Amino acid sequence: MRMYDIIKKKRDGNELTTEEINFVVEKYVSGEIPDYQMAAFLMAVYFRGLNERETYDLTIAMARSGEFVDLSAISGIKVDKHSTGGVGDKVTLVVLPIVACFGVKVAKMSGRGLGHTGGTIDKLESIPGMRVELDKSEFFKVVNEVGFSIISQTGNLVPADKKIYALRDATATVDNISLIASSIVSKKLASGADAIVFDVKVGSGAFLKDIDSARKLARLMIDILARYGKRAKAVLSDMDQPLGRMVGNSLEVIEAIECLKGLGQKDLEKLSIRIAKEMLELADVKVTEAQILEALISGEALKVFRKFLKAQGGDEGIVEDYSKLPVAKETVFVPSEKSGYVYKINAEAVGLASVLLGAGRSKKEDVIDHGVGIEVLKKVSDFVQKGEPLVKLYVGKRSKVDDAIKLIKEAYEIRQEQPEPKD
Numbered sequence: 007m008r009m010y011d012i013i014k015k016k017r018d019g020n021e022l023t024t025e026e027i028n029f030v031v032e033k034y035v036s037g038e039i040p041d042y043q044m045a046a047f048l049m050a051v052y053f054r055g056l057n058e059r060e061t062y063d064l065t066i067a068m069a070r071s072g073e074f075v076d077l078s079a080i081s082g083i084k085v086d087k088h089s090t091g092g093v094g095d096k097v098t099l100v101v102l103p104i105v106a107c108f109g110v111k112v113a114k115m116s117g118r119g120l121g122h123t124g125g126t127i128d129k130l131e132s133i134p135g136m137r138v139e140l141d142k143s144e145f146f147k148v149v150n151e152v153g154f155s156i157i158s159q160t161g162n163l164v165p166a167d168k169k170i171y172a173l174r175d176a177t178a179t180v181d182n183i184s185l186i187a188s189s190i191v192s193k194k195l196a197s198g199a200d201a202i203v204f205d206v207k208v209g210s211g212a213f214l215k216d217i218d219s220a221r222k223l224a225r226l227m228i229d230i231l232a233r234y235g236k237r238a239k240a241v242l243s244d245m246d247q248p249l250g251r252m253v254g255n256s257l258e259v260i261e262a263i264e265c266l267k268g269l270g271q272k273d274l275e276k277l278s279i280r281i282a283k284e285m286l287e288l289a290d291v292k293v294t295e296a297q298i299l300e301a302l303i304s305g306e307a308l309k310v311f312r313k314f315l316k317a318q319g320g321d322e323g324i325v326e327d328y329s330k331l332p333v334a335k336e337t338v339f340v341p342s343e344k345s346g347y348v349y350k351i352n353a354e355a356v357g358l359a360s361v362l363l364g365a366g367r368s369k370k371e372d373v374i375d376h377g378v379g380i381e382v383l384k385k386v387s388d389f390v391q392k393g394e395p396l397v398k399l400y401v402g403k404r405s406k407v408d409d410a411i412k413l414i415k416e417a418y419e420i421r422q423e424q425p426e427p428k429d
């Protein structure tokens with residue numbers, strides 16, 4: 007078998023066999039296929055597409071490139087959730103304690119921020135003392151005792167995705183539904199959960215900007231998992247403005263804790279309840295949304311969150327005293343240049359502004375500043391007077407404040423007519 011022939015076959019729009027797809031993944035991971043051939047292959051896939059069977063084969067081949075985590079040391083049905091990536095998305099921190107309140111376990115491996123989107127591991131690392139690199143036996147122990155644990159993905163989880171994703175990122179081949187589905191689902195398969203809920207983001211701050219593509223991605227991921235014998239569901243959620251009001255690591259942890267206290271922003275609370283309900287249903291636990299809300303209001307979910315912090319070395323005191331978290335002292339307000347209603351917010355630009363402040367990485371080796379970020383003061387449908395602030399920036403020593411202000415100003419579209427509020 008030759009890579010040249012496989013590239014040509016896909017370039018000409020033909021279907022690849024399972025053996026050919028296995029060959030591509032195995033030989034690329036082993037270094038026998040060079041980046042330039044893989045880049046050409048990815049571009050051929052980008053234009054010609056993969057059918058469902060080919061996407062399934064690619065997913066399985068990628069998953070098999072590394073270890074499969076065996077969660078059998080944890081009793082019961084293990085559910086997981088996965089967000090396709092958004093701005094201000096702290097849902098995991100709210101949902102996992104809720105699900106654990108109802109006796110369902112979650113052994114979650116999360117990632118770091120990717121491009122303009124944040125990552126749960128970066129958020130957790132803003133908590134003093136928090137450990138996100140546990141060995142397997144400690145990970146299982148925390149899940150069994152607390153009900154959930156979140157650790158960073160181990161080095162050997164789907165090495166094929168690490169290599170392929172980096173190449174996709176450099177060759178404009180990220181936003182292809184088959185490539186996204188195989189990347190996400192391979193990691194979910196290798197992480198070992200029995201059932202998965204996908205939060206597929208759609209809108210200006212998501213990888214997929216239109217609803218039809220988001221639906222196709224959701225359907226494809228569910229079908230791949232069904233073919234493998236795992237249960238999955240998907241929720242499509244709005245990413246046409248940041249979720250909640252906070253963007254940035256410590257800031258998002260605070261906002262998640264507020265939600266766990268029953269004082270959350272409505273859009274964050276509503277989405278968290280929806281996802282928790284779907285996760286519980288996949289584990290055969292039927293609950294109403296009112297019961298889930300009660301877990302927040304009663305403080306039960308917060309209690310579980312505290313246990314989780316303690317079990318992983320984090321300072322539980324942050325729950326009462328937010329000053330224990332590293333929040334930047336210096337703030338800058340960004341004023342509106344005209345009066346009117348917020349008609350649209352380009353959430354991707356808000357995410358990029360947050361990266362410019364130092365909350366995310368422009369390059370893999372960048373060190374992030376956990377205390378910086380953005381508080382969104384005006385959301386879609388709000389009225390704003392000329393000169394009134396749209397957002398508050400939390401800035402640090404390395405923040406590129408002027409560039410961030412410029413992006414925020416461009417991100418807001420102010421019009422005279424009031425649009426429907428989003429939630």
Ligand code: URA
Nearest residue numbers: 090091185186189190
């Ligand atoms: N998230 C992933 O893990 N992979 C993609 O391809 C896109 C988003």
